[in-house]
Amino acid sequence: MDFYSLYSHGFLRVAACVPKARVADPAFAAQETISLAEAGDASGTAVMLFPELGLSSYAIDDLLFQDALLDAVEAAIARIAEASRTLHPVLVVGAPLRRDGQLYNAGVVIHAGEIVGAVPKTYLPNYREFYEHRHFTSGAGATGMIAVAGRTVPFGTDLLFRAAGSAPVTFHVEVCEDVWAPLPPSTRAALNGAELLLNLSASNITIGKADTRRLLCASHSARAIAAYAYSAAGPGESTTDLAWDGHAAVFEYGDLLAETQRFPTGSVMASADVDLGRLRQERMRINSFGDCRREEAGRGPAFRTVTLRLDAPGRTVPLARNVARYPFVPADPSRLREDCYEAYNIQVQGLAKRLVASGAQRAVIGVSGGLDSTQALIVAARAMDFIGRDRSAVLAYTLPGFATSDATKANAWALMRGLGVTAEEIDIRPAARQMLADLGHPFAEGAPVYDVTFENVQAGLRTDYLFRLANHHNGLVVGTGDLSELGLGWCTYGVGDHMSHYNVNASVPKTLIQHLIRFAAASGDVSAETVAVLHAILATEISPELVPAGDGREIQSTQQIVGPYALQDFNLFYLTRYGYRPSKIAFLSHAAWSDAARGSWPVDLPDGDKRAFDLREIRHWLEVFLKRFFASQFKRSTLPNGPKITSGGSLSPRGDWRAPSDGDAKVWLEELAANVPEV
CATH class of the missing domain: 3.40.50.620 (HUPs)
Incomplete structure (x- = not known):
């Protein structure tokens, strides 16, 4: 046991990332993603989250139907997967994916050279400035496999990703609007064992929306007794009709642990050391959570578990988390x-x-x-x-x-x-x-x-x-x-x-x-x-x-x-x-x-x-x-x-x-x- 390393004490370093983008340029997006992944690897990060449709850009409307772009996205996924062979973190990136003649807005999980799985967005906003039904099919009920970058991997909203090894964690992926819905998919995932909930978002910015995001993610992490990471689109995304603030944050059981400085000019990430031990203790202790788990067991289809191996880095990773010296006395x-x-x-x-x-x-x-x-x-x-x-x-x-x-x-x-x-x-x-x-x-x-x-x-x-x-x-x-x-x-x-x-x-x-x-x-x-x-x-x-x-x-x-x-x-x-x-x-x-x-x-x-x-x-x-x-x-x-x-x-x-x-x-x-x- 390395006493001085956070991974010896039930912590997990998580980063919510906002890479600099270029409109409809998957090769550039892949390079920015890899650069951030290398920085995360150097800092001992275990899981890194990237924005919704980050490899294609979000606000590109009917360009999403272009085969040339979709092919380039798959090439970008393959490139990131290859780069991940020598990197420690699990990477979760956003991409449009084709399956059975339909297009899905998905989060793709990549680790150690492998494309581990893909999760489609369930709730597609089609109100005010959003028109996602024009382009995408809802992932509700989707299950099975999907071909991505020449590989066949698990696909569906019923996936839990369970990492064994010396940095064990179970995580779930959902996309943007999913957390704005009355019953986010991650609620069921948390009741089925997910401790870390990841949301790839684009989320354009309007006055006051950042506070709403914080409230939404913090309250959801509290109810789910989970960590919740959120990443929104940032600099370089199309501003034809919208603007983007690059807001990324990590929450734990209602507490905001870290967030990016909004409206950045370059790539940024919010990194936090999540206390999985705290979450596991609270879930054992709060019997109403257990009651909900038992009720959930009788509803809906079961989740499929995708396993991977995630070990702590082979070096000391010091804790980078504000630990209050007076837990009974707030510093504010x-x-x-x-x-x-x-x-x-x-x-x-x-x-x-x-x-x-x-x-x-x-x-x-x-x-x-x-x-x-x-x-x-x-x-x-x-x-x-x-x-x-x-x-x-x-x-x-x-x-x-x-x-x-x-x-x-x-x-x-x-x-x-x-x-x-x-x-x-x-x-x-x-x-x-x-x-x-x-x-x-x-x-x-x-x-x-x-x-x-x-x-x-x-x-x-x-x-x-x-x-x-x-x-x-x-x-x-x-x-x-x-x-x-x-x-x-x-x-x-x-x-x-x-x-x-x-x-x-x-x-x-x-x-x-x-x-x-x-x-x-x-x-x-x-x-x-x-x-x-x-x-x-x-x-x-x-x-x-x-x-x-x-x-x-x-x-x-x-x-x-x-x-x-x-x-x-x-x-x-x-x-x-x-x-x-x-x-x-x-x-x-x-x-x-x-x-x-x-x-x-x-x-x-x-x-x-x-x-x-x-x-x-x-x-x-x-x-x-x-x-x-x-x-x-x-x-x-x-x-x-x-x-x-x-x-x-x-x-x-x-x-x-x-x-x-x-x-x-x-x-x-x-x-x-x-x-x-x-x-």
Whole structure:
């Protein structure tokens, strides 16, 4: 396994190409096609798509009936096939083909010196500027064989092309109008196993049409859970009555991965690394897709499978795909604002409903001065606004222990006062000393023993106080623990960061919570003093503050123990959302976080984080994550209620993540060790 090559991790490089054209000049078209194919071969591309009728030109009207032109097209196909003998990519080109006295608008699949098959266009537009019925026969229902350039090859709309080898993929070909139809042929193809859908198009340009194309292809790829490549005619096509923008693009499950610059002056291509593993995972996971597959099996004729062998290039092909460093946090500022707005309202609505439904009159919350309790307190205050109660019905408590710093305690008080909630302080140290003495713990005798018992006595007492305060004041305890902590098991079983009456943060990762607090600070709904406090909280080292600093001990740093949240949120997302094997997660993490990836980082990073991690660090923290994730499932199996926030999922045992509490990380750790180099 070549760890650094995209083909080792379920990716496939696909290119949608627009060669420069000359009207009705197949020899020129063949040369431009071959030139692009050679460029694709050099870059490690596996599949290359070209425009509809690209070898003849599209807008040539009755010249399509000329035998001289049709003969030249077949000669061009033969020439491309011969050139493909020494090229790696599968080539899909557009050509008019004769069969049984009829003319078809077809996509021709060529690979390794062979003409593999031909697929005719099903839906022929005959409206407005289109007159295809004048020239072509619809391929609807067509099946059998066709003679092309002296060879007899499979022909029909019922063809699936299945590549075996070290770059396995199943793809389907359709032509232009086919995707504009209510039921594109590629829909049935996807239900029969096609993962990559290819559309050869001419598609003249009019104002606004490019956006329609993007919408159409993106939505179709999302519904079909597929990759969709689209290529339209460009420079050199006839402009007698139409114009062409050379728009080519590659989509994956609704996402636009790459597109050409429109209105080019020469040949161009949009290249993208399609994540076939993502598509395969989603198809397994989304049972409605499987239901449609079963329904499809009883309809219409079966597809024929044309096999070919497609191997990965015999060299490392680095990933050329933008991998978001923060999968839970969009890099686009406008999208981030919208996500924060929605997250807040989901949290507020969830807590408001629970307050009303439970009959609780108050919300009880512990405030540490850290990120999670800050976010939960803001939500609690706004939930009271939402249901028309005074914010004084939020009973907020700071519960200082042996390691609580003056700074975090001051921030907690300033925040509680700034939000207008009822604020109180309960010093848990006397009760903690008594409990430690009752347990016979050395700390009670003055020994500086800071073990897990010492830590959890404090955490447990805080939770005891909050639940009894809720009893006393007819309230419910608002949980503060976040998704990242639950994933890492960085929470004490049965205490505040794990247990509550309702946890508003349960499916919010640490990397997103920071932005929710920034969003609140920028909302204009809080005072300037409170904004300053929020920024101070954001700048504070993340710490449980359970072991006192001093005597050579620095303040407890959570991320030095469980790993950088930026990396661990990345690992959590790809393990639980897509089920990727550890080696693929490490590969993606390296693509996103290594020094080599710095050039692709946005100027304004989402949280100003300019760190980079080498593969050794990525591997180490992924190993830590896997061990902690599997070992702590018993904590997630008993989670309180809380709303799902992100499409990345939650870890609720009633929702996105259901797993045995006694699972073992052995298989995942072995895969990591076997397939990810240490340096």
